[in-house]
Amino acid sequence: MAPPKNRRPGFSRRAQYGLFLGYVIAAAGALVGAILLVVSAIDPTGFASLRMAAAEATAPVSTAFSSVTRGLVSIPQAIGDHFGTVSENRRLKKQITDNRELLMRARTLAYDNRRLKTLLALRERTSDAVAVARIVSSSASSTRRFGLLNAGRSQGVREGQPVRGPEGLIGRVLEAGPDVARILFITDPDSVVPVRRTRDGLPAIATGRGDGLVEIKPVSMGDPLPKPGDVLMSSGTGGIYPPDIPVARVLRVGRDSAIARPFAQPGTLDVAMVQRAFFPLPPPLPPSQNAPAAGAMPPTPAPTP
Amino acid sequence: MSAIVPMGVDPDARRVSPRTWIIPAVSVMLGSLVTIIPVIFPGGLLPPFGLMMLLAWRLLRPESLKIWSPVLLGLFDDLLSGQPFGSAILLWTICFFVIELIEIRLVFRDFWQDWLIAAGAIGFVLLAGRALASPIAAHVDTILALQILVSILLFPLIARFVGRLDRVRLRA
Numbered sequence: 001m002a003p004p005k006n007r008r009p010g011f012s013r014r015a016q017y018g019l020f021l022g023y024v025i026a027a028a029g030a031l032v033g034a035i036l037l038v039v040s041a042i043d044p045t046g047f048a049s050l051r052m053a054a055a056e057a058t059a060p061v062s063t064a065f066s067s068v069t070r071g072l073v074s075i076p077q078a079i080g081d082h083f084g085t086v087s088e089n090r091r092l093k094k095q096i097t098d099n100r101e102l103l104m105r106a107r108t109l110a111y112d113n114r115r116l117k118t119l120l121a122l123r124e125r126t127s128d129a130v131a132v133a134r135i136v137s138s139s140a141s142s143t144r145r146f147g148l149l150n151a152g153r154s155q156g157v158r159e160g161q162p163v164r165g166p167e168g169l170i171g172r173v174l175e176a177g178p179d180v181a182r183i184l185f186i187t188d189p190d191s192v193v194p195v196r197r198t199r200d201g202l203p204a205i206a207t208g209r210g211d212g213l214v215e216i217k218p219v220s221m222g223d224p225l226p227k228p229g230d231v232l233m234s235s236g237t238g239g240i241y242p243p244d245i246p247v248a249r250v251l252r253v254g255r256d257s258a259i260a261r262p263f264a265q266p267g268t269l270d271v272a273m274v275q276r277a278f279f280p281l282p283p284p285l286p287p288s289q290n291a292p293a294a295g296a297m298p299p300t301p302a303p304t305p
Numbered sequence: 306m307s308a309i310v311p312m313g314v315d316p317d318a319r320r321v322s323p324r325t326w327i328i329p330a331v332s333v334m335l336g337s338l339v340t341i342i343p344v345i346f347p348g349g350l351l352p353p354f355g356l357m358m359l360l361a362w363r364l365l366r367p368e369s370l371k372i373w374s375p376v377l378l379g380l381f382d383d384l385l386s387g388q389p390f391g392s393a394i395l396l397w398t399i400c401f402f403v404i405e406l407i408e409i410r411l412v413f414r415d416f417w418q419d420w421l422i423a424a425g426a427i428g429f430v431l432l433a434g435r436a437l438a439s440p441i442a443a444h445v446d447t448i449l450a451l452q453i454l455v456s457i458l459l460f461p462l463i464a465r466f467v468g469r470l471d472r473v474r475l476r477a
Contacts, residue, residue, distance in 0.1 A: 025373040025376070026398055027402075029373055029377075033395030036391025038391075139387055142386050143435045143445045146387045192438070211444040
């Protein structure tokens, strides 16, 4: 290739200054970028309003695209389904006979459960749906795992609310804009979900790995690791995620942790339901007028949640 | 090339049409906007198309983008990418400075060298971005390596596309 056009602007003093100014602006811009990075490391949600403004603009485009891409993505699936029908039919028939016995037992258990609960007059905390919307895009080129939900503050979505899909837990709301919300998927390295094994209630912690899987660690050192095939549900500990949402199935067990695949695969999900936080955080304490002395009661009593 | 240009006179200065900078800038922004396509990738990572467009413009047509343009284009990318705010501003601008330095040494380049420079820049931005965004313990290194490889292999395609756009850009 021929060398690019000489960028030295010759003897024109004005042009030389212009070129120099360009370098100064670029260096200053890089410095500003570094400062912004430090600020966002200290306060990760600091630029939420800027990002949400951009998301507000892009979400309608994504929504318009989504019907098209959903159709295109489903074509290979449909072809595969066509050829796998016979074997799948056989497998499903066998599964039905296997499940029948289990179902009968579950029915009796559910009946017993209901009876015993009324006996105890146990008050169930229901976590009702806030909004149901589609997830329209994700942070596909970053190592973080965020999604964009097509519902925001005007639909009642707030920060910290859990998000689930038809198959299981998806994540939680990180930032809520007027009409869109950013979701932290449970596969993000920053996400932590308290879970328990369905079989016996063994508690564990599910941390995202960043590659579409989650890592299961027991809560205390002596606890056994879950085995491959074990199903983990959210436990409700911590107050964000309501209990008994399916989270993941264990794939393989390592030395001190197990690897599990989430039930809600962010690749196939489209509809997501935002729920109220199980135990919402208490409202922040009102700032005390005079700084309380050591051991003194704050002047205003803390509001009870 | 055209007729002899008198020394000290920028040949572009006389016929600066807005499209000479709008087409590069908009194409880089469209590259950043690829993440809003509603296909959600659970495991794999999408190549950073905005960065690749930027590098292709810079290497193919050094005069098409000013040295400070990655500051603004990086800001736009940061709004959409999900990376910590400021990472593209900083890393993209560093890439431009380094390419500027290389250009002083390496005046006559062919496409292979351009490709090598772009590969280095893509690898640097993605690795640094991973270090800034995710904790060290995150298990993203395999897919990150795959992302870097795919991006480098896709770069010639992007460069071809930029070449096409360049013909449109200069058709005054």
